[in-house]
Amino acid sequence: xxxxxxxxxxxxxxxxxxxxxxxxxxxxxxxxxxxxxxxxxxxxxxxxxxxxxxxxxxxxxxxxxxxxxxxxxxxxxxxxxxxxxxxxxxxxxxxxxxxxxxxxxxxxxxxxxxxxxxxxxxxxxxxxxxxxxxxxxxxxxxxxxxxxxxxxxxxxxxxxxxxxxxxxxxxxxxxxxxxxxxxxxxxxxxxxxxxxxxxxxxxxxxxxxxxxxxxxxxxxxxxxxxxxxxxxxxxxxxxxxxxxxxxxxxxxxxxxxxxxxxxxxxxxxxxxxxxxxxxxxxxxxxxxxxxxxxxxxxxxxxxxxxxxxxxxxxxxxxxxxxxxxxxxxxxxxxxxxxxxxxxxxxxxxxxxxxxxxxxxxxxxxxxxxxxxxxxxxxxxxxxxxxxxxxxxxxxxxxxxxxxxxxxxxxxxxxxxxxxxxxxxxxxxxxxxxxxxxxxxxxxxxxxxxxxxxxxxxxxxxxxxxxxxxxxxxxxxxxxxxxxxxxxxxxxxxxxxxxxxxxxxxxxxxxxxxx
Amino acid sequence: xxxxxxxxxxxxxxxxxxxxxxxxxxxxxxxxxxxxxxxxxxxxxxxxxxxxxxxxxxxxxxxxxxxxxxxxxxxxxxxxxxxxxxxxxxxxxxxxxxxxxxxxxxxxxxxxxxxxxxxxxxxxxxxxxxxxxxxxxxxxxxxxxxxxxxxxxxxxxxxxxxxxxxxxxxxxxxxxxxxxxxxxxxxxxxxxxxxxxxxxxxxxxxxxxxxxxxxxxxxxxxxxxxxxxxxxxxxxxxxxxxxxxxxxxxxxxxxxxxxxxxxxxxxxxxxxxxxxxxxxxxxxxxxxxxxx
Numbered sequence: 001x002x003x004x005x006x007x008x009x010x011x012x013x014x015x016x017x018x019x020x021x022x023x024x025x026x027x028x029x030x031x032x033x034x035x036x037x038x039x040x041x042x043x044x045x046x047x048x049x050x051x052x053x054x055x056x057x058x059x060x061x062x063x064x065x066x067x068x069x070x071x072x073x074x075x076x077x078x079x080x081x082x083x084x085x086x087x088x089x090x091x092x093x094x095x096x097x098x099x100x101x102x103x104x105x106x107x108x109x110x111x112x113x114x115x116x117x118x119x120x121x122x123x124x125x126x127x128x129x130x131x132x133x134x135x136x137x138x139x140x141x142x143x144x145x146x147x148x149x150x151x152x153x154x155x156x157x158x159x160x161x162x163x164x165x166x167x168x169x170x171x172x173x174x175x176x177x178x179x180x181x182x183x184x185x186x187x188x189x190x191x192x193x194x195x196x197x198x199x200x201x202x203x204x205x206x207x208x209x210x211x212x213x214x215x216x217x218x219x220x221x222x223x224x225x226x227x228x229x230x231x232x233x234x235x236x237x238x239x240x241x242x243x244x245x246x247x248x249x250x251x252x253x254x255x256x257x258x259x260x261x262x263x264x265x266x267x268x269x270x271x272x273x274x275x276x277x278x279x280x281x282x283x284x285x286x287x288x289x290x291x292x293x294x295x296x297x298x299x300x301x302x303x304x305x306x307x308x309x310x311x312x313x314x315x316x317x318x319x320x321x322x323x324x325x326x327x328x329x330x331x332x333x334x335x336x337x338x339x340x341x342x343x344x345x346x347x348x349x350x351x352x353x354x355x356x357x358x359x360x361x362x363x364x365x366x367x368x369x370x371x372x373x374x375x376x377x378x379x380x381x382x383x384x385x386x387x388x389x390x391x392x393x394x395x396x397x398x399x400x401x402x403x404x405x406x407x408x409x410x411x412x413x414x415x416x417x418x419x420x421x422x423x424x425x426x427x428x429x430x431x432x433x434x435x436x437x438x439x440x441x442x443x444x445x446x447x448x449x450x451x452x453x454x455x456x457x458x459x460x461x462x463x464x465x466x467x468x469x470x471x472x473x474x475x476x477x478x479x480x481x482x483x484x485x486x487x488x489x490x491x492x493x494x495x496x497x498x499x500x501x502x503x504x505x506x507x508x509x510x511x512x513x514x
Numbered sequence: 515x516x517x518x519x520x521x522x523x524x525x526x527x528x529x530x531x532x533x534x535x536x537x538x539x540x541x542x543x544x545x546x547x548x549x550x551x552x553x554x555x556x557x558x559x560x561x562x563x564x565x566x567x568x569x570x571x572x573x574x575x576x577x578x579x580x581x582x583x584x585x586x587x588x589x590x591x592x593x594x595x596x597x598x599x600x601x602x603x604x605x606x607x608x609x610x611x612x613x614x615x616x617x618x619x620x621x622x623x624x625x626x627x628x629x630x631x632x633x634x635x636x637x638x639x640x641x642x643x644x645x646x647x648x649x650x651x652x653x654x655x656x657x658x659x660x661x662x663x664x665x666x667x668x669x670x671x672x673x674x675x676x677x678x679x680x681x682x683x684x685x686x687x688x689x690x691x692x693x694x695x696x697x698x699x700x701x702x703x704x705x706x707x708x709x710x711x712x713x714x715x716x717x718x719x720x721x722x723x724x725x726x727x728x729x730x731x732x733x734x735x736x737x738x739x740x741x742x743x744x745x746x747x748x749x750x751x752x753x754x755x756x757x758x759x760x761x762x763x764x765x766x767x768x769x770x771x772x773x774x775x776x777x778x779x780x781x782x783x784x785x786x787x788x789x790x791x792x793x794x795x796x797x798x799x800x801x802x803x804x805x806x
Contacts, residue, residue: 353577
């Protein structure tokens with residue numbers, strides 16, 4: 001008989017050997033094998049959507065398509081094991097490719113591999129130090145702006161294939177889009193992008209139409225990727241070259257991955273481990289850099305396709321990566337003959353699917369400040385081709401708008417007594433840099449008073465600007481010969497301390513001063 | 515194994531039911547156990563919602579404008595319908611179980627409907643539990659193949675309370691069997707049975723599988739402990755493999771319930787060698803009280 005008051009183990013605090021096994025077994029079953037048939041099929045569909053993006057953005061980045069294709073394979077396979085969001089698709093992405101253009105142009109491919117490695121290390125550190133919690137400062141409007149900007153970038157990346165080319169290209173792109181959007185009306189059992197690619201390739205080959213093909217764009221993979229240490233001098237100079245790129249890549253990659261994870265979380269009504277995802281992205285990029293691939297991250301469009309096709313677990317991500325490599329390595333000669341027009345059609349589809357249509361509809365009904373944040377994010381990204389800058393601007397703007405809004409939560413009431421010889425000011429609300437001037441302006445210094453009482457026990461003084469403003473008020477009254485008495489200064493200035501922990505104090509609900 | 519059963523004498527009997535064939539017998543045996551223990555009874559049904567899977571797989575692989583929003587709406591609508599149906603059937607199930615408990619043992623049971631997996635739900639409620647009652651197979655298990663439910667072993671391995679595993683049918687216990695092998699776990703079984711009101715006054719067969727000469731000291735200790743607690747005991751020592759001997763004994767001696775130590779070995783070992791506990795649960799058609 002055990003003591004009745006023997007301690008009761010909580011489910012996860014003390015994992016005995018047997019329980020740990022259970023947790024592992026459960027999660028393997030849940031995260032890999034709970035949905036195998038749908039996952040494998042979805043993985044196949046996703047692989048088809050990965051190839052165009054990998055090829056198209058390798059070209060944009062100025063490297064051979066095989067760099068993007070190896071990267072997509074490595075990242076998809078590694079992230080399926082190391083990632084924190086089952087069912088999300090990661091591979092070589094446009095967002096990352098755009099960052100590395102000038103690095104490849106100025107310093108060459110080997111520096112790209114080195115930067116990819118460093119990106120992976122930085123992302124792993126971010127995961128270990130739990131930086132993904134910082135995502136809470138990225139507001140919904142910024143996320144929407146990011147997603148829309150990404151869609152626009154993906155579309156713009158197709159333009160070089162569409163400008164200054166002969167008419168058959170336009171016909172083929174239009175025909176490809178027609179197939180992609182109309183074929184599902186016949187059957188939804190076969191991926192329409194596959195039909196699009198197959199039909200356009202067949203037509204181009206059969207009629208010997210002279211259009212650019214994937215084979216014209218550079219080397220395709222002809223073997224499995226092999227281990228390869230970047231051929232760069234291990235010097236401080238090298239670090240100086242690659243570090244800025246690696247930082248941007250790490251930030252952009254984590255941003256898109258965290259946003260995609262949030263989208264997949266919503267779609268599947270499940271939760272994900274963001275820190276593990278960040279570390280996983282890092283491991284995947286290190287693997288990619290060592291196997292001759294470029295840096296990548298999660299992909300919004302392809303992840304949505306995955307969920308739509310029924311993919312839910314890690315198995316679908318793994319399938320997508322493996323199938324991609326098999327298709328490219330063993331059907332290489334066929335892939336080389338795919339006309340670029342077919343890939344452009346698929347990428348236009350991905351871009352349209354990535355775009356948040358509701359954000360346009362909501363422009364009219366949403367607060368103007370939110371819309372402004374969203375649009376600014378889009379504009380900055382499209383102008384700089386750098387998603388990190390866009391997000392930075394968006395986050396700063398939303399912080400400013402927020403400060404402005406909260407600064408309006410300030411109310412000063414006054415009542416006079418003693419036949420107009422004394423006056424009592426009662427301050428309620430938030431005093432900080434954005435409301436400090438408004439705070440001073442609420443006092444009437446022209447009024448001739450013997451004494452004034454300022455009750456700030458229901459106000460909060462958040463920073464030094466607020467303290468400065470209060471000093472100013474006191475000094476101004478004194479100069480007029482008025483005796484100033486302060487009430488509740490301790491309560492008001494307690495918010496000055498950096499670590500508040502207001503939420504665990506019983507008067508937390510009084511924070512707004514009411 | 516580092517985790518062993520803890521007795522929480524003021525806890526309640528928690529019976530997990532789902533829409534399997536076992537619901538009625540779980541309700542019956544849970545009511546019986548609660549009545550004997552004088553403990554409150556609660557029926558639990560966990561609604562485990564698998565992530566929404568569209569009825570027909572859409573492999574078209576294309577994305578149209580606003581597809582992300584549409585997909586979210588579609589998947590949530592699907593979940594909503596399924597959850598609502600699951601909620602209704604869950605309530606009906608719990609009501610039936612409560613009625614059954616009232617009729618068979620005159621116990622007014624409480625009911626609890628929770629979202630989540632069975633194991634997680636039971637672990638959440640463990641703090642307040644004295645005994646878990648669970649069916650051998652759940653609604654998803656394939657009965658014809660004789661496989662046990664996927665939840666059973668996981669629950670038994672994870673919880674720190676006795677688990678009473680219900681068979682297909684329940685009849686009040688006239689005679690029970692303790693499978694004894696002298697190990698620490700089965701010694702704890704003897705101690706717990708002697709101390710508990712659950713089986714007081716019921717005839718007991720103490721069965722040891724092995725050569726009659728071996729470890730008689732432990733066997734004597736077990737017999738004395740049980741008779742001191744007022745049990746009428748028959749001791750059997752039979753040679754053979756544990757699961758076969760126990761199964762035969764259950765049939766030959768009209769045993770209504772087995773008490774045994776559960777899953778003495780690691781999951782890895784049972785994967786390779788098979789587990790005696792699993793064998794007995796599969797072959798014996800009577801309820802089994804598992805202690806660790």
